[in-house]
Amino acid sequence: MKQHVDLNGKAILVTGSPGFIGANLVLRLLKEMTAGTVISLDNMNDYYDPKLKEYRLGLIEEAAKASPVKHVFIRGSIADKALVDKVFAEYQPAVAVNLAAQAGVRYSIDHPDVYIESNLIGFYNILEACRHHPVEHLVYASSSSVYGGNKKVPFSTDDKVDNPVSLYAATKKSNELLAHSYSKLYNIPSTGLRFFTVYGPAGRPDMFYFSATQKLAAGKTIQIFNYGNCKRDFTYVDDIVEGVLRVMQGAPEKATGEDGLPLPPYAVYNIGGGTPENLLDYISTLQEELVRAKVLPADYDFEGHRQLVGMQPGDVPVTYADSQGLEEDYGFRPTIGIREGLRKFAEWYKVYYKA
Ligand SMILES: NC(=O)c1ccc[n+]([C@@H]2O[C@H](COP(=O)([O-])OP(=O)(O)OC[C@H]3O[C@@H](n4cnc5c(N)ncnc54)[C@H](O)[C@@H]3O)[C@@H](O)[C@H]2O)c1
Known part of the structure; x- marks a missing residue:
């Protein structure tokens, strides 16, 4: 059972906005909510071109002008405990969505420090803030x-899932464990949410399609x-x-166990398309859509610009989501296919890089 959380009129914190997923979530919140405040918190680091983050922030600020919802952007790190505490104390968010993290599997091989700082210390600071300034729901990216x-x-x-093959994966699994202990101890x-390879317009340039x-x-x-x-x-x-x-609006219910102590109001879901694509088919579709959007000419020599290489450390051969839990509890499963999705990416790319 889920406890309904009404977002309207409340303060909603989204860390990692204007990151890729965060910015898209905030844009949607500004469209859907009829009152309240949305707070974006991001350190705008240069893991990938920060201009893209500025561009997304621009879209958010433009959307906020037409929205009844107030938008506040705070530039700072979730690894800064005093800052995180101050943000929670000042805005008292009803829902906190933690998307801020150092993403990327390959980058974690050469840059481990930043994963510990953002994904472990940063996430711990969010949990501590939720402990001292109770939220109706903490939602976080695994x-x-x-x-x-x-x-x-x-x-x-x-x-x-006790055998991570990258430090990135280990930090994400740790987030789930830390969240469980805080759910249990402090109710x-x-x-x-275990996201599966997310792509789209203004996405992350470190990801393959981009x-x-x-x-x-x-x-x-x-x-x-x-x-x-x-x-x-x-x-x-x-x-x-x-x-x-949908998940933000349905929190795990609080309940008491036989020992008189709270049962942890804790849950984990997959969110993935549910139809794994062969990488070569995905690439063919991408090529077709790049030609269609006139990013590349129709006679582009794709064969001459590809090299098949071996597996990279930290990579896995297959990912395939069972999204049944999400469907059962929230009545939703992803439906947008790669043709439609890559078309939107290619069309966005053409306009963005022309400008
Ligand atoms: N995109 C995917 O395919 C995917 C898949 C699985 C999980 N995720 C997770 O989803 C979340 C969002 O991913 P995304 O694809 O939007 O990535 P992103 O890099 O675009 O967004 C993350 C944002 O967090 C910010 N950030 C990083 N460290 C920070 C810190 N210490 N303090 C404040 N801000 C910080 C970055 O500047 C960035 O804007 C991440 O937690 C990521 O690990 C993404």
Whole structure:
């Protein structure tokens, strides 16, 4: 059972906005809510081109002008405990959505410190703030990477996920464990969401579809890992936002156990497309859509600009979400296919980089 959380008239904190998913969520909140305040908190780091974050912030500020909802942007790090506490004390958010994190599997091989700082210390600070300034619901981003090299498909939240194959995955799994302990100890309703490869317009340039597009547009060669023998459960960003929005409004119910102590109001869900795509098919669709959107000419030599290479450390050969839990509890499963999603990305790319 879920406890309904009405967002209207309340303060909603979204960390990691204007990051990719965060910005899309805030834009949706500004559209859907009829009153209240949405707070974006982000350190605007330069892991990828910060201009893209400024661009998304611009879209948010433009949308806020037409919205009855107030938008506040705070530039700072969730690893700064005093700042996080101050934000919670001042705004008393009813719902906190923690999307701020150092993302990326490969980057964690050479830059471990920042994962510990943002994903562990930062997340701990969010939990402490929720403890001292109670929220109706804490929603946070976990990741499909917690499944590591899980052989059983589709990946279910009932599967054992104790074998992370990257530090990034280990920090995300740790978030789920930390959240469980805080839910139990302080009765904080929390829901972790394991996102599966999220893509879309103004997405992350470190992700394959985006970096491949940039390379092809510059006449460079793209590398296709594991000789293209990968399957990914790609999820279009609007589907992720719809899922997050629904989850935000339904918190795990508080209940008391036989020992008289609170049962942890805690849950974890997958959000993934549910139809894993072969990487080579995904690339073919991307190519077709880049030609259609006139990012690349119709006679582009794709074969001459691709190199098949082996598996990279930390990578996994397949991701495949079982989203049944989300469907049962929130009546939703992602539906947007790669043709539609990559078309929107290619069309956005054409306009953004022309400008
Ligand atoms: N995009 C995906 O495919 C995917 C898949 C699984 C999980 N996730 C998770 O979803 C969340 C959002 O991902 P995204 O794709 O939007 O990434 P993103 O990098 O675009 O967004 C994350 C934002 O967090 C900010 N940030 C990082 N460290 C911070 C800190 N210490 N304090 C404040 N802000 C900080 C960054 O500046 C960035 O804007 C992340 O937690 C990520 O790990 C994403």
